[in-house]
Amino acid sequence: MTPLRPVPAPVTVGILGGGQLGRMLALAGVPLGIRCLVLEPAAHAPAGAAAEVLPAPYDDRGALEELARRCSVVTIEVEHVPVESLAWLADRLPVHPSPEVVAVGQDRLAEKRRLARLGIPTAPWADAGELEHGFPAGTILKLSTGGFDGRGQARLEPSASGAEVAAALEALGGSAVAEEVVAFDRELSIVAARSPVGEMAVYPVVENRHADGILRESIAPAPGLSPSLQDEAVRLVVDLMDELGHVGVMALELFEVDGALLANELAPRVHNSGHWTIEGAVTSQFEQHLRAICGLPLGDTGIRGPAAMMNVIGTEAEPGDVLAVPGAHLHRYGKEPRPHRKIGHITVVGADERQRVERLATVRAVVGRAEVRPASSP
Numbered sequence: 143m144t145p146l147r148p149v150p151a152p153v154t155v156g157i158l159g160g161g162q163l164g165r166m167l168a169l170a171g172v173p174l175g176i177r178c179l180v181l182e183p184a185a186h187a188p189a190g191a192a193a194e195v196l197p198a199p200y201d202d203r204g205a206l207e208e209l210a211r212r213c214s215v216v217t218i219e220v221e222h223v224p225v226e227s228l229a230w231l232a233d234r235l236p237v238h239p240s241p242e243v244v245a246v247g248q249d250r251l252a253e254k255r256r257l258a259r260l261g262i263p264t265a266p267w268a269d270a271g272e273l274e275h276g277f278p279a280g281t282i283l284k285l286s287t288g289g290f291d292g293r294g295q296a297r298l299e300p301s302a303s304g305a306e307v308a309a310a311l312e313a314l315g316g317s318a319v320a321e322e323v324v325a326f327d328r329e330l331s332i333v334a335a336r337s338p339v340g341e342m343a344v345y346p347v348v349e350n351r352h353a354d355g356i357l358r359e360s361i362a363p364a365p366g367l368s369p370s371l372q373d374e375a376v377r378l379v380v381d382l383m384d385e386l387g388h389v390g391v392m393a394l395e396l397f398e399v400d401g402a403l404l405a406n407e408l409a410p411r412v413h414n415s416g417h418w419t420i421e422g423a424v425t426s427q428f429e430q431h432l433r434a435i436c437g438l439p440l441g442d443t444g445i446r447g448p449a450a451m452m453n454v455i456g457t458e459a460e461p462g463d464v465l466a467v468p469g470a471h472l473h474r475y476g477k478e479p480r481p482h483r484k485i486g487h488i489t490v491v492g493a494d495e496r497q498r499v500e501r502l503a504t505v506r507a508v509v510g511r512a513e514v515r516p517a518s519s520p
């Protein structure tokens with residue numbers, strides 16, 4: 143008779159941030175016996191539905207001590223957490239992504255420098271404080287830290303004068319990256335994961351449609367993408383994760399321009415453009431991230447069928463109307479509706495591309511949303 147093996151102790155994962163990404167991470171942990179303990183300063187954390195929440199600031203020593211005492215590993219669901227808190231935790235237990243990688247991800251100038259060092263192509267850029275005049279095709283100023291969903295950005299006319307650049311920078315109120323406006327054909331992203339021993343798992347490239355700087359829809363896999371661009375995107379994200387020694391999920395946002403790829407930005411965490419994987423892929427990005435940071439084998443990133451994800455922004459449709467659409471899945475984040483705020487998402491998976499298109503069109507009609515066309519200018 144084989145001797146009984148001791149049951150492994152339940153794992154507790156600490157998460158800095160208790161938004162919808164934390165909520166979906168915690169939900170993915172339940173079937174695996176992984177519990178999540180969330181540190182979140184704001185009241186009514188969406189993650190509270192699926193995890194225990196420590197309601198405290200990110201630099202609260204007592205709360206950090208509790209995380210260190212109770213967790214096996216700590217991760218993040220937002221980049222904008224103090225690196226010092228992560229470094230304090232990293233002296234005591236594994237922290238994935240590492241404080242160094244989070245520091246790169248939360249500082250656009252550092253990120254651009256790192257991409258340049260790795261030879262990963264981006265739009266022409268400069269430190270906005272050193273720019274003598276705007277780029278010929280127009281300039282986007284992006285605050286170096288703190289921006290998201292297109293906030294903390296300013297657009298300038300083609301070849302704006304030095305005085306105009308300086309005034310816009312002053313209005314933004316912090317150091318910023320200046321980027322040339324790219325006339326892209328479409329936006330893409332690639333989500334991938336790396337384990338502590340360097341195992342990699344990569345999802346298919348998806349197409350992302352934005353309006354007003356906010357992601358509206360992701361289509362997976364990106365329709366009509368050439369195999370060479372898919373391979374190129376995989377190479378970029380794999381190089382990036384290897385180079386950074388990243389552990390966990392990482393997303394790389396890309397522009398497709400004239401048959402080539404430019405990197406826009408990276409996120410060392412689960413990503414909005416990967417939400418479709420919950421129903422559309424064999425392993426969701428959330429389970430994948432937990433597997434990676436807990437040192438478990440990575441899961442199959444294959445698709446179950448062509449999928450699309452639509453963000454619910456600002457206001458919600460009647461849940462029953464959404465659920466009446468065949469093959470639609472509704473994810474509500476438990477957040478107060480507010481203009482421009484992501485409060486949920488809807489995923490459809492089709493048996494084939496035609497059904498995916500049909501189902502997405504029905505969801506758009508139910509939600510009262512027009513199709514978003516790829517566009518490089520707002």
Ligand SMILES: Nc1ncnc2c1ncn2[C@@H]1O[C@H](COP(=O)(O)OP(=O)(O)OP(=O)(O)O)[C@@H](O)[C@H]1O
Pocket residue numbers: 265282284289290291292293321322323324325329352355356357395406407518
């Ligand atoms: N250089 C550029 N040229 C053209 N469009 C751009 C450029 N940079 C950004 N954009 C547009 O603005 C959107 C938001 O920019 P970016 O991803 O840098 O900001 P963000 O606030 O971090 O967004 P998020 O957090 O939602 O990813 C992009 O998805 C793209 O639509």
Ligand SMILES: [Mg+2]
Pocket residue numbers: 395406407
């Ligand atoms: Mg972005």
